[in-house]
Amino acid sequence: MSRRRALPFALFLLPWLALVGAAQTTSAPRPYDAAREKRLEWFRDAKYGMFIHWGLYAIPAGEWKGQRSLGLGEWIMNRLKVPVADYERLAAEFNPIKYDPDAWVQLAQDAGMKYIVITSKHHDGFAMFKSAVSRYNVVDATPYKRDVLKALADACAKRGMRLGFYYSQSQDWHEKDGAGNTWDFGPDQGPGPESKELKHYDAYLRGKAEPQVKELLTNYGPVALIWFDTPRMMTAERGQRFADIVRQTQPNTLIDGRLGTEGDYRSTGDNVIPPEASTEAWETPATINDTWGFRKDDTNWKSPGQIAFKLVDIVSKGGNYLLNVGPTADGVIPEASADVLRTVGRWLKVNGEAVYGAGVSPFGQEFGEYTGKDAKNVRGEKLFLANNEWRVTTKPGKLYITFFAEPRAPFEIPAMRNKLLRAYRLADKAPVALKTENGTTTFTLERPMLDPMATVVVVEFEGDKVQK
Ligand code: JFZ
Secondary structure, eight states, X not given: OOHHHHHHHHHHHHHHHHXXXXXXXXXXXXXXXXXXXXXXXXXXXHOEEEEEOOSGGGXXXXXXXXXXXXXXXXXXXXXXXXXXXXXXXXXXXXXXXTOOHHHHHHHHHHTTOOEEEEEEEOTTXXXXXXXXXXXXXXXXXXXXXXXXXXXXXXXXXXXXXXXXXXXXXXXXXXXXXXXXXXXXHOOSBOSTTTOOBOSOHHHHIIIIIHHHHHHHHHHSSOOOEEEEOOOTTOOHHHHHHHHHHHHHHOTTOEEOSOSSSOOSSEEOSTXXXXXXXXXXXXXXXXXXXXXXXXXXXXXXXXXXXXXXXXXXXXXXXXXXXXXXXXXXXXXXXXXXXXXXXXXXXXXXXXXXXXXXXXXXXXXXXXXXXXXXXXXXXXXXXXXXXXXXXXXXXXXXXXXXXXXXXXXXXXXXXXXXXXXEEEEEETTTOOEEOEEEETTEEEEOOOSXXXXXXXXXXXXXXSXXXXXX
């Protein structure tokens, strides 16, 4: 990215870097690494993935012994300070008889998603796979007795879907030496700037987290990526131990941006879409409602139009969209969320050329701007007023202009020096007339718009890249 663009992007990244506590403290472009670029090739083209948060927390689904727990469904153990001895008993109830991994993969494909990332072990410490280092896993501790990740890996292999695993490397509320469980095992660290570690954190890392990551990379075929998270107390040295396990076991497996040491791509804050484009690989993890793990009271599903906009917005800024679903304890992805995904999938079937493998916007004015007033957003940052009416993605010799609102005036193509050749609607190839006057080219999109949710106009130009 250009220097002019790099600064706002860097400022934007700082707050979430602080939150994540990652070792990365700057978003300065990293030195070119040919091996990393090679690993990232599929990821950069894929653009759209399915995140799945599934675990024991789907049983309480936001309510513990009649008490509603606010916030993220998968955090219920922490929010209500449920003792390990009580929470553990959920395992004896976990019996997802409706689980159909083929149906999940089919849904991801119908949705137009190109990879799946599923929680293998969330902060609650429960492994959704057979593990030799902890009996607290889906095979050894539940009546279901089957390895749900293995079944998903097989379904993915059969259908040509890439599969990655979320693994909470740092927080493990089930283990006395893991990070995070202060209610059973006391604080992780002492007070003051020294914040001396009070647990045998390395014993947990070496005894459970590292061997389990090794198991994931050994027993489930090719692993597209490992999605580490919340790197508490993850020093560079500890992070590197995980990175070494990944590289030594499966050299092509990607590492996300929340390991605690440099990964292959950057992860933004949850549901955060940056205001500017970046050519570095990045991903926004996002919820389809307001929780990751299933909550029975959360049906605040984003609409297909909102999701289509976020996807194109992200792609036009160079990122990937990892959109989450939260299956029930029975093993069902809530039908209302599946419907939303399939609607976006139908749009992608017709308009996917503007998304998969597409490059960033050569312009940027369409993203919006910071307000000149003193307004702040809910994160306390200077308010960015996003413009959500249209976005631009690119391929050699082509601009894809996606309209999320119907243009009611001739649309001005932002200034560029390349000769413009022709324009047409992507969905039906209907020609769109270009009109050039005083060096400005406009077109008028027929009303009503072909697809009121989002209509793409392709503008072909001379040369591969936009010259400004
Ligand atoms: C983490 C988890 O704690 C959460 O349960 C979920 O799995 C989510 C995908 O990741 O939560 C985070 C991590 C980082 C940020 C926000 C929430 N962040 O950087 O803004």
